[in-house]
Amino acid sequence: MASHGSANIWKRFAKGLRRFVLHPLGHFLLFIVFLYQVKEFYPFTHVPMYSDPEARAPYLYLADGEGAPLGVKSHSGITNPKMRKMYHSRMRSHCKEHRLDKHHPPQEALNQIGGEVVTFLRKYAIERGRPLPETLRLMHVLIEPAADGYTETVTLLYEDRPAP
């Protein structure tokens, strides 16, 4: 008797599941689960931008040997956010590969990744006929909340100088 009852429950469950899977909203929910599980695999994305707002927002900019800013997009065609994402993603991979603390990477890592990013930018700046100056600085700015709003702390991340 009991087994007959449980068989009925399973039958009803299977019927309900089938109806859910065949219903367009079922397709929709399954696709949402799929997108979130896959994360970033073009064209699939879980849209992570601004999903975990932290009390710090870093950005980078490019400067010449005197510290004067340079328009990275005007020179290389690559926007400032793309330069920042490229730097951070390479740094993450480097730290993961060499088991380093990604929040406090050693100077060698800063030099290596900074050098790679600057080399990439120089290449496309030359292709566009807008070469970058020989001495280049990659500046890091950290925006943090403060009592009167926010503060911006500027540090030199990497300097690319011509060999003497």
Place this chain on the structure above:
Amino acid sequence: MIERLRKFLSHFHPRPVAAWELLIMRVLFALVVYKTLPNAGQIYDTQTSPNGIAHFVDLTFLAADGVYPALKIAMAAALAIYASGFLLPLVLPFILIAHVMIRTLFNSQGWIHHGVQMVSLVLLAQTLVVLTFLVYRLLKKRPFPLTGGRSMGSYFLFYSQMAIISIYVVSVVSKVDRSDGQWFAKSHYIGLHVVKAERDRYYGKLHDPPPGDVPAARIMLANPNLTRLFLGAGVLLELLAFLALYGRGAALAFSLSMIVFHRSIAALMSIYFHFNEMLLVIFLVNAPYWIVLIFRKSRAAPPPPAPATALDI
């Protein structure tokens, strides 16, 4: 209660759609897809941070001499055929694969640009619909069963809308999960990102005035609850986006609200989602349908009464 729920859910199905509506949508969407193709200078010959299929395939062949210009011409031809509505099972997979390859290479340089995924997802949805109809016909030796005035175009439109909406809904899942449920509590920190966006824009071209104070960011940081209210409205809109599949009216209401939200974010943070907005306009606002509907209703309405004359009085 169950009956009401069943009735409510019965609305979430493909609806009849006119051939001319689909033609307009295909023409506009073809233009959008072409617009998302990068310039030749943005086809990089490296993929140092592979994304998507770049993990398995070396896509840098696209940067070889003459390959990308030829592919772009082939894409233009395929998009013209797509817009006409012919040979869809042939041209759609080609457009989808080419688009995914091109944009994947672009996203394999260490940055992930989130402005174009929706376009590829709509291409994917349309390809799946067209291929499902084709495979069904080949396997069952009869056409896909259609009822209630539906056509393949009904599914084509419905699943395109679903692809668009899924991006908004999954972004809410990310916000809840990645922030451990603390998104609303931390949302005022987006004020810091408003400053970052301002700086990013300036340091890209140095065209704007040099970076100064960002009052909007100060207001957001000083008024966390006000910020939560504003941003929370956007998140609620994203969460309820699936209701746009309820019907044409719901799709219009949602898409217009979403466009207003995108515009607000653009004004505040200089972050633009042009392609998302274009897809909302094409597949959810669907202005030609409403224009024709209003035109037909105005013509079908009884003529207004003639003005009173002296004799009537």
